[in-house]
Amino acid sequence: MEENRAGEIAGLEKRLKAAEESLAKLSVAVEQTRDMVVITARNGNIEYANPSFERVSGYSKDEVFGKTPRILKSGKHGQVFYERFWNAILSGDVFKAEFIDKKKSDEFYCVEKIVTPIRDKDGSVTHFVSVDRDITGHKEMEKTKRLAGLGKLVADMAHEVNNPLMSISGNAQLCLMSVSQIPDQGIRNYLETIVRECQRAKTIVQRLLKFSHPPRGRLKETDINKTLDIVAGMLEHQFKLDNIELVRNYCQEEPLALVDEQQMQEVFINLLNNARDALPAGGSVEIATYRQDGMVRIEIKDNGCGMPEEVSARLFEPFFTTKEKGTGLGLSVCYDIVRAHKGKLQFKSRQREGTTFIILLPEAGSSADV
Template structure:
C-alpha cells in the first residue's frame, strides 16, 4: 500500500516546486481582480532579475506600479481578455532590453475565473536575430532599389518574382506588368541560348557573366552585360536566380568608334606603301605600252605580264577597300592561311620599304576557324604592322600557324627593338603606345576582337631582343 504523505513530505514537495520556479530561466506570475484592479499575487523566475525586478516590486502591485503608464495600459488589455475567460492569450513584452513572450491562462473554480497564471520565456536572442534579419533585409532592399544596374529575380521556372526601378527604366516594363510572367526581354532567336545558360547555372551552381542583346518594351535591342547568380535555400538547393543587368550600349559605341579610328589610322599609314607598290606595276605597264606603240607590234608574253601586273594592283586595292569600308559582322568558316596571305600581300610594300622579309609557315592541313574575316584581318594587320615598324633597320619576321589542343595558334615573331618588360602589362590600354605617332587603339582593339572570338592574345618581349605575339583561336567544330 502507498504511504500517505506526511505534512513534512508535503512541505518538502512544495519547497522543491518553489525552488524550481525560482531557478527557471523564464518567469511565472499570477494575478487576481480586486474590484477592477489586477493585483499580482505571485512572481518567480530568473527573468525577473534580468529585467531588474524583485518579488517585492511585483507582488501586491498593479502593472502601473512598476511599469511605465503606456506599457502598463497595453498589457492590461491582455489581462482583461484572460480574466474574461479567453484561452491562449499571448503577448510580447520588453523591459531594459530583455524581450519575453507571455502566455496567460485563466484558472476557474465552479466555472468562474478566480485568478490568472502566466508563464514567460526569454526571447531576447530570437528578437535580436529577427531585428538583425530585418536590418539585413532593409539593407538588401536598399541595395536593390538604389542600384544603378537593373536587377531581376526569377524563379526556377523563369517567372519574374521581383525587379527594381533601374530594371523598369532600362526595359520599359513596370514591376506589376512583369511579376508572375516569363521575361519578355529575350529576343526569340536567343531563347535557346538563355535556357542553356540558366540550365548551366542550375547545374554547376555558379554565377555567370555574359554580354548579349535584349529587347525593351519599344521593341528596340539593347546591348547589355548580365550576371546571373543562383539563390539557394538552407539546404543548398537553388530556388531562384538573380540577374544584374548593365547597359553597355555606350561602351559598344565607343569600341566601334575606336575600331573605326584605328582602321583609318592604319589605312592612312598604308597609303604611302601602297602608292609605292602600285607605282612599280604602273611603270611596267607604261613601258610595255610605249614599246608596243613604237614597234606597232603586240607580243603575247608582254600582254600576259601586263595582265598579271593589273591583277596584282587590283588585288591590293581590293584588300585595302575591304579593310577600310564598314562591313557587317558575319561569322563564317575561314581558312587561316588564306587570311594570313591576304594580309601579307597588303603589307608587302611597307615591309619592303623597311627592308623586312616576311616568312610564313603553315603546319599541316589546318582546320577552319569560325570568325569575322574583316575583324581577324584587322588583328593580323595591326600585329604585323607593329612588327614591321619595330624593325627599322631591316630583318626577318616569322609567321607560324599550327594546331594545338583544339586551338589554332598564330605566332608572329620579329627581330625588332623589343619592349621593356616593365611596360608589357600596359599593352592594350587605350592611348598607351611605345611609338612616337601611335594611338594605342590598335592593340586595344586586337585584344577586344580576339576576346570576342573566345580566343587569347599574349605578348612576350624583351628590350633589343624582339617580340613574339601568340594569337590563339578556337577550332571550328
C-alpha cells in the first residue's frame, strides 16, 4: 500500500516536473522570439507583452498592462478595417493582415499581424494572442525600389515625349504664323492654347526627370541654417502677403550636412509652399533645426488644416495631388532627393492642428554621411 502511494507520488512529481519544464520552455520561447507577442483578455485588455514588443513599440510591459492595443493605433486604417478585425476575432476566426502601428515615440512601424483567439475547454474565447512581425524595413525597401523603378521609366519616357511635343507645338506655331493676317481671333486663341499647353507638358516632364537624377559630384558641406535662410528670404514676401508668419527657430551650432544645395533648396521650397497652401486664411509656419544623434533634423511646421488619413496615406505617391493645379510630383521629388542624400523625409499631421514635415540628414563627418 505504502509502496504504491510512494510510486504514485513519484509518478506525479515526475509529470509535474515535466510539465514545469515544458512550461518553462514555452515561456522562454515566447520571451525570446523576435516576433512581438501580446496576449489580451477577451475585452482587449493586455495581460502579457514579450520583450520584442517592448523593444519595437517602446512601451514597457508595465505601461501597457491593463490597457488595450488601441494605444498603438496609427490612424492609418479606416473604421471599416477595425470592424472587420473585431468581427473576425470575436467570432473565433484567425485574423491576418498588415498593420501600421504607432510607437511610443509617435513613429510608425509596419507589422504582419496574426491574431488568434484562445479558447477554454468549453470552446469559449477567453483570450487573444497577437503575434506581430516587424516588416518596416522590408516595406521601406519595397517603396524605394518601386520609386526607383518608376524614376528610370519616367526618365526614358520623358526624353521621347519632348520630341512629339516639339512637333505639335512647332506645327501650331507655324499655323499661328499663317493665320496672323486673318481677323479671326478665335483660331489664334486655339493655337496659342496648344503652344501653351505644350510648354506646360514640358514643365511636367522636367519635374518628372528629376526622379532619375540623384545628386552626384555636387555635394558640399553646407550649413543647413544658411540654406534655409536663402529659401525663407525668397518666400518671405509672398508669405507676408498671404498673412503667414514665418518663424525661424534654428539650433545655435551650425548644422552641417553634405548636400547638393540646389536640390535641398528645392525640397525646402516645396515643403514651405505646401505649408503655405495649408494656410489659406493665414497662420504661422515654423522652421526649426536640431542636431541629434549624428543627424541634422529640420522641421517645417504649419498650424493649418492638417490632412485626413486618405491623403496622408498617399502623400509620397507620384501624381497624387489635392491641389487643383498640382502635378502631384512635388513631394515625390522631395522624397527622392532626401533619400538620395541618405536621409529621411517624414511627417506628422493632425486634422485642424497642422502638419509637420521632418527631414533627417546625416551630419557631415558622421559615419552615415554620403
